[in-house]
Amino acid sequence: MDLMEKNLELLEVQKLEGHNDRVWNVAWNPVSSSPSPILASCSGDNTVRIWEQSSLSRSWTCKTVLEETHTRTVRSCSWSPSGKLLASASFDGTTGIWEDLGDEFECISTLEGHENEVKSVSWNASGSYLATCSRDKSVWIWEVLGGNEYDCASVLNGHTQDVKMVQWHPTMDVLFSCSYDNTIKVWWSEDDDGDYQCVQTLDESSNGHSSTVWAISFNATGDKMVTCSDDLTLKIWMADISMMHSGEGYAPWTHLCTLSGYHDRTIFSTHWSSDDIIASGAGDDAIRLFVDSKHDSVNGPSYNLLLKKEKAHEMDINSVQWSPSKENRLLASASDDGMVKIWQLETKS
């Protein structure tokens, strides 16, 4: 199916109002889907909001507000793979772990240790590890023990500046981080003994970014990733992960392609959908979608702009995330304007 052939548009399904300050991040619950998908959003108002779509009315409402825990901005949130826990990373230096008890959420643990603002939190594929990162330049790995216990397993130093995001690989226990120091670092424990080291740094000499890298996202199979930056580009990277799966050691990531000339303000977020559409959210209030052009050339694959949704929000877009649902192509976005929006990618009628 060639998406470029279809006449597609991004339709606004609903605008979710409620936060009292800019919304920094949105996260879809990985297990809920139709008929009741669940979305979490977090904000400069120090809260996390859980939104649910009613199976009857099809409209979205705020089910709960997770408040009175963080004392400063909640910068990002992430669901555990089981969908039962939600982690919240805050400028107050802590990471909250919340359990969904049905009617409400309870904060079952607070992870402390970072010296200042926590920027991002990510669960590994099996839910046995959490990673966090901070302006203190470090990346922490936490082990999930039983009984609501979390233990700091590793403190990873290497970045020379503020670390903006951490993201575990979708299938392997390899951790990725991106930073204000313009690099992406890859962390791996070769002996699988919990001793993580930086095994690769993607910097300008590896065809990397020339300014702050804000986000990382992997394709479904985990052999490609996209990164976005203040340098106004998206970069696609690839690795021979079959090599890693067969135990032949670390397979390095290499630059595949750079998408430049499409953005004129910082790109804050990017997300790779399960059916290979890359979304970007930027400081010009627009959402852009890219797809592989499938025209192999001497220079390798290239990506085309599928569509640009101008003025998707009234202010900067901080986060874009595709829903895990296989049924429809839903995209959630969060903005400085305090709104969360749900979009549907559809063929024009």
Next chain:
Amino acid sequence: MVSGLINENPIVYERKERVRDVRTDSSNTNELSVDAIDQLEVFDILIAHHIRDIKDPEHPYSLEQLKVLTEDSVEVDDTKSHVRVTFTPTVEHCSMATIIGLCVRVKLMRSLPPRYKIDIRVAPGTHATEAAVNKQLNDKERVAAALENPNLVEMVDECLSPSFE
């Protein structure tokens, strides 16, 4: 005697008396239309009892008096909702540059419509760590975190507070 100030002897310029041009657009009688914002207006926001009177963090003079900000500091494109302010620290190693830049940004954020994109930078060639200062001043997340720091906010509010002469 060591006073510890970054710039002990700033050059102080005369504060310009500005007569604001009253712009009348007779063709525009729609009350609901949004007034276009131009360079003069942003400069006014910055300068006339706005940034004009932003006090230098170290001295009892305004940024205009120290020629840190002038009319030429401001570039506005209202159709693109974009403003860029270029300021000149008085000394090359000014560690107050980030505070000054933050004050300018806060003043603009509080005065301009939310649709505006604001870029702040030091005048090229006027600061020893120009690129580093500019990067920090324009990292939205860093600015947001800084503005949650009560000590910094107090300093910014102090610089932005009107001085009653």
